[in-house]
Amino acid sequence: MEITGAVLEEMRSERPYASSRPLGIRTLELDPPGAREVLVRIEAAGLCHSDLSVVDGNRPRPMPMLLGHEAAGVVTAVGDEVDPALVGRRVVTVFLPRCGQCRECQTDGRLPCRKGSASNAEGTLLSGARRLRIGGRPVNHHVGVSGFATAAVVDVRSIVPVDDDVPAAVAALLGCAVLTGGGAVMNTGVAAGDRVAVVGLGGVGMAALLVARALAGDDAQVIGIDQIRDKLDAAMSLGASEVYTPGEAADAGVKADLVIEAAGHPRAFETAFGITAAGGRLVTVGLPGPDARVSIAPLDITAGARTITGSYLGSSVPERDVPVFVRLWREGRLPVERLATHRIELSDLNGALDNLADGRAIRQVIEFRGA
Numbered sequence: 584m585e586i587t588g589a590v591l592e593e594m595r596s597e598r599p600y601a602s603s604r605p606l607g608i609r610t611l612e613l614d615p616p617g618a619r620e621v622l623v624r625i626e627a628a629g630l631c632h633s634d635l636s637v638v639d640g641n642r643p644r645p646m647p648m649l650l651g652h653e654a655a656g657v658v659t660a661v662g663d664e665v666d667p668a669l670v671g672r673r674v675v676t677v678f679l680p681r682c683g684q685c686r687e688c689q690t691d692g693r694l695p696c697r698k699g700s701a702s703n704a705e706g707t708l709l710s711g712a713r714r715l716r717i718g719g720r721p722v723n724h725h726v727g728v729s730g731f732a733t734a735a736v737v738d739v740r741s742i743v744p745v746d747d748d749v750p751a752a753v754a755a756l757l758g759c760a761v762l763t764g765g766g767a768v769m770n771t772g773v774a775a776g777d778r779v780a781v782v783g784l785g786g787v788g789m790a791a792l793l794v795a796r797a798l799a800g801d802d803a804q805v806i807g808i809d810q811i812r813d814k815l816d817a818a819m820s821l822g823a824s825e826v827y828t829p830g831e832a833a834d835a836g837v838k839a840d841l842v843i844e845a846a847g848h849p850r851a852f853e854t855a856f857g858i859t860a861a862g863g864r865l866v867t868v869g870l871p872g873p874d875a876r877v878s879i880a881p882l883d884i885t886a887g888a889r890t891i892t893g894s895y896l897g898s899s900v901p902e903r904d905v906p907v908f909v910r911l912w913r914e915g916r917l918p919v920e921r922l923a924t925h926r927i928e929l930s931d932l933n934g935a936l937d938n939l940a941d942g943r944a945i946r947q948v949i950e951f952r953g954a
């Protein structure tokens with residue numbers, strides 16, 4: 584079938600992207616789903632910094648690539664070996680399929696699946712196939728999703744079904760911002776009385792903040808840190824008890840027992856480490872470029888018995904964790920829709936990349952008309 588999607592031909596375009604237009608809105612051929620694959624009509628897709636990181640070359644991927652990895656839609660067809668009852672269901676896409684067989688898949692979400700990581704790096708689905716073409720030329724899938732399109736073929740292990748009461752835009756954000764930021768909090772665990780801080784208040788960090796508030800209770804100290812003042816104001820309205828710029832946090836001697844680094848910048852990591860209390864845990868979910876380096880004192884790790892953990896996809900097992908976040912959302916404790924600050928069209932994506940790079944939005948979400 585023919586679909587319309589946002590294709591990146593080349594990384595590292597000049598900014599502003601609104602002028603250089605790295606993403607072209609193209610007509611593509613989409614093959615039918617193969618074994619263990621499904622066809623999804625995309626209803627909504629959010630723009631995440633990890634999309635921008637492909638555009639700016641921080642996370643190099645094979646080109647050309649149809650971007651987008653935080654999406655939701657309705658299954659319209661299934662391939663062999665897939666339960667036909669999935670047809671008609673709304674699903675959340677997940678940007679790291681778990682094969683369920685490799686050693687990493689036996690780690691309860693802690694380690695990314697080896698096979699899923701390899702297919703993501705290759706720009707294929709988990710099976711190794713590419714289902715996208717332009718004029719016969721193969722186009723790569725973005726982390727098994729490629730959600731900036733009217734439809735996608737994805738592995739059945741790249742989706743989690745949700746009930747219809749979950750709006751598409753909420754479902755989309757569950758797939759990356761919430762699973763990643765929220766998962767980092769939930770899967771690390773917060774104890775009563777823990778002080779939680781989040782450094783970097785984009786979609787991922789704000790989701791961490793919302794989940795920290797939901798799990799730690801109304802009285803808990805939940806601290807937001809960002810260098811952009813508007814983000815601090817937004818964090819207050821989303822339930823932070825205190826907000827600081829990195830400089831203010833250092834001056835005030837802020838300390839927290841659980842710190843989530845969700846900026847993807849080495850200076851933010853240093854800020855996050857600097858505010859981790861003795862005995863505390865720093866969970867880093869940001870994805871800086873491969874050459875980024877930080878400067879911290881190892882003595883502070885040892886003498887303060889601090890723990891630093893990396894977390895990919897929030898150390899989540901998506902089919903286990905998405906329903907938990909849906910329940911919190913239904914109970915009114917996780918207002919995911921408030922992260923969707925801007926509604927955009929596919930054709931707005933280049934300007935939206937500028938807004939994201941400049942920190943002018945939390946999540947910009949495409950809702951496909953006629954969906």
Ligand SMILES: NC(=O)c1ccc[n+]([C@@H]2O[C@H](COP(=O)([O-])OP(=O)(O)OC[C@H]3O[C@@H](n4cnc5c(N)ncnc54)[C@H](O)[C@@H]3O)[C@@H](O)[C@H]2O)c1
Nearest residue numbers: 632633783784785786787809846847851868869870895896
């Ligand atoms: N680990 C994963 O599985 C995973 C999944 C999704 C996104 N990510 C990564 O998480 C990070 C956040 O993603 P996002 O979409 O929320 O990004 P975003 O760009 O929307 O938000 C990042 C925020 O960090 C702030 N920031 C930047 N430098 C800072 C500093 N030195 N100190 C304090 N704040 C600073 C920015 O102002 C911005 O508000 C990115 O690196 C992204 O690639 C990781």
Ligand SMILES: [Zn+2]
Nearest residue numbers: 631633653759
């Ligand atoms: Zn993402």
Ligand SMILES: [Zn+2]
Nearest residue numbers: 682685688696
């Ligand atoms: Zn695996």
